[in-house]
Amino acid sequence: MLKIENLHARVEGKDILKGLTLTVNPGEVHAIMGPNGAGKSTLGNVLSGREGYEVTEGSVVFNGIDLLALEPEERAAAGVFLAFQYPVEIPGVNNTYFLRAALNAQRKQRGEPELDSMQFLKLVREKLKIMQISDELLHRAVNEGFSGGEKKRNEIFQMAVLEPKLAILDETDSGLDIDALKQVAQGVNALRSSERGFLVITHYQRLLDYIEPDFVHVLADGRIVESGDKTLALKLEAQGYAWVADKDPALTGASA
Amino acid sequence: MSQAQATPFVDSLLQAAAQTPLPSSGIDWLDTARRENLDAFAASGLPDTRVEAWKYTALRALGQRRFVLGDAQAAARAVDAAVFALPGVDGPALVFVNGVFRADLSCLDTLPAGLTLSPLSQALQGDAEPLRFALSRHYREGGDAFARLNAALAGDGVVLRVAAGAKVVAPVHLVFVGAPAEDDIAWHVRHVIELGEEAALSLVEHHVAVGKHQHLGTQVADIVLRKGARLTHVTLQDAGEGSTLVRHDSVQLDAQAQASLYVLELGGSLVRHDLHATLAGDQSRLETRGVFALDGRQHVDTQMAIRHQALNTASDSVWRGVADGRSRGVIRGAIVVAPGADGSDASLSSKNLLLSGQAEIDTKPELEIYADEVKAAHGATVGQLDERSLFYLRSRGIPLAEARSMLTAAFCRAVFESLPNAALREHIDHRLMEHLPSA
Numbered sequence: 001m002l003k004i005e006n007l008h009a010r011v012e013g014k015d016i017l018k019g020l021t022l023t024v025n026p027g028e029v030h031a032i033m034g035p036n037g038a039g040k041s042t043l044g045n046v047l048s049g050r051e052g053y054e055v056t057e058g059s060v061v062f063n064g065i066d067l068l069a070l071e072p073e074e075r076a077a078a079g080v081f082l083a084f085q086y087p088v089e090i091p092g093v094n095n096t097y098f099l100r101a102a103l104n105a106q107r108k109q110r111g112e113p114e115l116d117s118m119q120f121l122k123l124v125r126e127k128l129k130i131m132q133i134s135d136e137l138l139h140r141a142v143n144e145g146f147s148g149g150e151k152k153r154n155e156i157f158q159m160a161v162l163e164p165k166l167a168i169l170d171e172t173d174s175g176l177d178i179d180a181l182k183q184v185a186q187g188v189n190a191l192r193s194s195e196r197g198f199l200v201i202t203h204y205q206r207l208l209d210y211i212e213p214d215f216v217h218v219l220a221d222g223r224i225v226e227s228g229d230k231t232l233a234l235k236l237e238a239q240g241y242a243w244v245a246d247k248d249p250a251l252t253g254a255s256a
Numbered sequence: 257m258s259q260a261q262a263t264p265f266v267d268s269l270l271q272a273a274a275q276t277p278l279p280s281s282g283i284d285w286l287d288t289a290r291r292e293n294l295d296a297f298a299a300s301g302l303p304d305t306r307v308e309a310w311k312y313t314a315l316r317a318l319g320q321r322r323f324v325l326g327d328a329q330a331a332a333r334a335v336d337a338a339v340f341a342l343p344g345v346d347g348p349a350l351v352f353v354n355g356v357f358r359a360d361l362s363c364l365d366t367l368p369a370g371l372t373l374s375p376l377s378q379a380l381q382g383d384a385e386p387l388r389f390a391l392s393r394h395y396r397e398g399g400d401a402f403a404r405l406n407a408a409l410a411g412d413g414v415v416l417r418v419a420a421g422a423k424v425v426a427p428v429h430l431v432f433v434g435a436p437a438e439d440d441i442a443w444h445v446r447h448v449i450e451l452g453e454e455a456a457l458s459l460v461e462h463h464v465a466v467g468k469h470q471h472l473g474t475q476v477a478d479i480v481l482r483k484g485a486r487l488t489h490v491t492l493q494d495a496g497e498g499s500t501l502v503r504h505d506s507v508q509l510d511a512q513a514q515a516s517l518y519v520l521e522l523g524g525s526l527v528r529h530d531l532h533a534t535l536a537g538d539q540s541r542l543e544t545r546g547v548f549a550l551d552g553r554q555h556v557d558t559q560m561a562i563r564h565q566a567l568n569t570a571s572d573s574v575w576r577g578v579a580d581g582r583s584r585g586v587i588r589g590a591i592v593v594a595p596g597a598d599g600s601d602a603s604l605s606s607k608n609l610l611l612s613g614q615a616e617i618d619t620k621p622e623l624e625i626y627a628d629e630v631k632a633a634h635g636a637t638v639g640q641l642d643e644r645s646l647f648y649l650r651s652r653g654i655p656l657a658e659a660r661s662m663l664t665a666a667f668c669r670a671v672f673e674s675l676p677n678a679a680l681r682e683h684i685d686h687r688l689m690e691h692l693p694s695a
Contacts, residue, residue: 048651051643076653088648092666098649101662106653141666142648158652 001026001063001197002166008057008222009039009046016042018222019058024166027194031208031233032201034219035241040201041085043219044170047199048082049075062166076102077109079165083155083172090142095154096124098142099161106162123161131157131187149180156187167191168199173207185210205237220244263319266301269405269442270294272325278411283384289392294408296394302401309399312586312618313528313557318500323442323472325409330356333435335466337361340431342492344679345460347426348373350414353433354471355443357412361431370422370455372415376446379415387415390448390478402502402528406474410444413475416459420452420482427458427490427677432475434496436467447477451485451513458488458677463523465496470525472500479505481513483537488516490680494687495523504530511537511566518675519558520684521548522691527556535562535569535597544573545675547668549691550583550615557586564592564627568599576668577608578692579615589634590622597627604634609641609667611660661692 002024009017016039024030034040046053047060049072060067067075090098103123104114115123124138131153143151152172159167169188173181188211192198200211208216208230216233218226218241225244226232236244273294280287302319303310327333330353340351350373351361357375367373379387395403418424432445451457463473473495481487495501501524509515521527533542548556562571577585589604608617621634641663649659665688675681 050647050651071656072647072650073653073655073659076651082651084648084651088642088644090645090648090663090666092669093662098652098654098662101658102649102652102654105655105658109653109655162652 003061004058006058007046007055007060009042009053009055011042011053015056016222017046020219020223022217022224024197024199026165026197028215029192029198029200029211029213031213031216032199032219033203033205033216033233033236035244036203038219039222040203040219041170044082044168044199044201047075047168048072048080073105074109076162076164077106081159081162081164081167083152083159083167083169085171085174087143087151087155089144089146091144093142095140095142096138099124099158102158103162127157127160130160130190132183133157148175149177149183152176152180152184153187156184156191160187160191165195166197166199168201170201171203172200173202173204181207182210205233208233218244263301264322265319266298268322269325269409270298272323273409276325278409281380281384283380285388285392286380286384289394290408292394293404297401297404297408300401300404303399307399309559312584313526313555318472318526321440324439325442327354327356327437327441327443329437330354330435331358333437333466335361335433335435339466340429340433340462340464342429342460342462342680343683344677345427345429347424347428347458349429349431350375351431351433352412352445353435354437354441355412355432355445355473368422368424368426370419371424371428372417372419373428374415376413376415376448377411387448391446400504402474403476403504406444406446406476406504410446410474410476413446414449416447416449418451418455418457418485421454422452423456424458425456427460427680429460429462431462431464432473434463434465434469434471434473434499436469437471440470440472442472442474444474447475449477449479451481451487453482454484455482456486459490460680461489461491463493463495463501465494465499465523467496468498469496470498470500471496473502475501475503477503477505479507481507481509481515481540483510484512485510486514488518488676490518490675490677491520492684492687493519493521493523493527495527497523498525500524500526502528505532507531507533507542509533509535509537509540509542512539513537514541516543516674517545518672519544519546520688521546521556521558522687524556525554527554529556529558531558531560533562533571535564535571536566538567538569540566540569542571543674544571544575545671546575547577547671547688548585548587549578549664549668549688550585551580552583553581554583558588560587560589562589562591562602563594564597564600564602565594566597569597570601571603573604574671575606576671577606577617577619578611578664578668579608579617580611582612582614584615585617587617588620588622591624591632591634593625593627593630593632595626598629600627601631603632606636607667608636608638609664610638611641611664661689664692665689
């Protein structure tokens, strides 16, 4: 479904991704772990099309199409969803209105009929069961005045409504206490399906106690230096990221 | 003789005024005031940008244009009432086409108790004495050229009175329609509005067009709120593309009076709005809320002057401006707290959004405080749409153009939140979304 090959990307003239290769198939959950500055968030941003990220080499093919050639909204319509590390507060735009506009914009781009407000309301009620969000939050402006946990739950709720094929969770665990973390993980787990792939970007192993990955990759200095199953995450937790440096010639200075 | 006098603009209007003068009102003081104001206009001409109040609005191009005075065919112009229909506005209506009162389009049949409403031309045929103070005003500053012109040439307008204690709930609709004509027309309307003690009024002032034209409209309004009166005044400025509109409002608030003024500036080519408010009585309160959303080569200049001159008065102003294309917005808010106006509370917020590199917004809050124990706050910003918010919306599938108009509407939305008329508020929101540049 997602095939990233030899991806190089730079931000403000600085090379961040330096040859990242990764394949995600439908139904798989891949965890991307790594030390700060390894390029984890850059990967999420490049995949979702944020401005300011320049791809200098490599390719990203998503269900047979060149993902990098698409505008952010086209990527969304194609089925890519980024759960933000820092969801943006948008005063003056009602949360429900926004979500319906987003869903209908995607449907329109895909040539599907738009949902009227009754149909949309029905869908929202259904999805509310997956992610416990109070009605009150739905009637507020997008993320405005939400607590950290509410913002992250709102991201997962949006995911539930938009039903992407590929969900990228960018450090969704950051800033969450254990209860909020469990709630968010529950929501994500409810959305796992044989048709949907997940890319779970995280610094800590903790989140993976609740969202069990099929694969764990260690990202260091812009490329994947180690891949394994969920036990790799436990090893990282026990030993920290220092040993990863030994795996990567660039980090030890061998390539200098 | 000043250079201004020689402009085609001044020439054409003075000639027209000489050839077809307003019929004598039969009221000596009024005829005198009209003549004196015309003389003053003739002597001063249009102000240039050296006059502080006109610093950001050059009238050179207007000065080169010629206008015909009034529209002799106004009564025959086809106007579909649908162009000014507004949800939530179903009270009495007074409709003017190119400055001429149209009884056929107006609705004055069933006025609520305590409301007196008539065109100025009719009011002058009765007892004109109550209008004397307003209509014999002289405008002393050169910057008031349009007010002088209006005082000299306005033969019609609106006279509205709410009797003491009367509450006019259904909004009164004042409609000014610009209609295409054979020539560029200059029309002038003059309003005198008074709310008696403890009276309440909801008023909607509405400028619309039934086609493209380049007329000049001037409007001068004197609004007085007696003790404890309450006014909600909504102005929807949706004037014709290419038109010039100059409005001059003076609002006086006596003790405990409360006025909420909402302004939405969408239309017109060259638009100027002077809003002068005086908090003349203790504990009077003024709220102003305004949005301008401009595109193309539109130029809209709002000059607000709020004067606190009594004890424990409050004014709160929230304005938002959006400029796209090569448009220019000007918003000046001058607040004066006069000596002795202790306990005044004044705040002014002006936030502005530039959607194009060629658009310009000048915002200038000014505070002059001569009293003690005063609370005053003002803030003014000019910025661009937030890239992070744009990306957030796009990452959810919302196309760039739609995301931009969504954020721009959101930026303006808070301004009308306190408008009590929900149907009208929704209409304004809808109209704003429709109007906002989406690409």
